[in-house]
Amino acid sequence: MAKFAESTSVSVEKSRAEIERTLGRYGASGFMYGWNAGSAVVAFEMSQRRVMFNLAMPNRADAEFTRTPTGKSRSPAQAEAAWEQAQRQRWRALALVIKAKLEAVESGITEFEDEFLAHIVLPNGETAGRWMRPQIARAYDSGDMPALLPSPPGR
Numbered sequence: 001m002a003k004f005a006e007s008t009s010v011s012v013e014k015s016r017a018e019i020e021r022t023l024g025r026y027g028a029s030g031f032m033y034g035w036n037a038g039s040a041v042v043a044f045e046m047s048q049r050r051v052m053f054n055l056a057m058p059n060r061a062d063a064e065f066t067r068t069p070t071g072k073s074r075s076p077a078q079a080e081a082a083w084e085q086a087q088r089q090r091w092r093a094l095a096l097v098i099k100a101k102l103e104a105v106e107s108g109i110t111e112f113e114d115e116f117l118a119h120i121v122l123p124n125g126e127t128a129g130r131w132m133r134p135q136i137a138r139a140y141d142s143g144d145m146p147a148l149l150p151s152p153p154g155r
Contacts, residue, residue: 003089003093004089004092004093004096005088005089005092005093005096006085006089007085008085008088008089008092009088010091010092011088012087012088012091015088015091015092015094015095016033016042018095019033019042019094019095020033022095022098022099022102023044023098023102026102026106027046028044028045028046029045029046030044030045031043031044031045035057038056038057038059039054039055039056040054040055040057040091041053041054041055042055042094042098043121046112047112049112049116049120049121050121051116051119051120051121052119052121052127053094053098054127055090055091055094056090057087057090058083058086058087058090060079060080064082064086065079065080065082065083066079101115101116117129118132
């Protein structure tokens with residue numbers, strides 16, 4: 001199956017700007033982004049919550065960029081172009097995800113916290129998703145699962 005926007009020509013900068021505009025239209029009260037060699041971060045404030053998406057960037061040295069699908073070596077220029085294409089694809093996908101989540105909330109399909117829960121930043125700077133993943137794994141490993149339904153009042 002093909003990846004969403006795998007052949008997009010929309011630049012990373014345009015996708016980032018689109019995310020910022022979209023957040024503004026839906027009422028964000030703050031926005032920031034940053035990057036390093038291995039990832040990009042998009043964060044915003046909305047509904048009295050801080051939300052952060054960590055977007056893993058592709059590794060230039062990965063075989064998917066240095067070799068063609070048939071296994072032939074790519075030239076340095078071809079490898080660079082393939083790597084840049086992968087970055088553009090990921091930013092387009094992130095723009096789609098954020099827009100879809102915001103529209104689901106705006107349309108009343110879901111609540112803000114439910115839609116963005118894994119990406120809400122906790123007071124210690126960690127996202128709820130990163131904090132919860134080990135706890136979920138422990139629950140499944142131990143077999144100690146929470147009840148599907150809460151206890152009736154008074155019990």
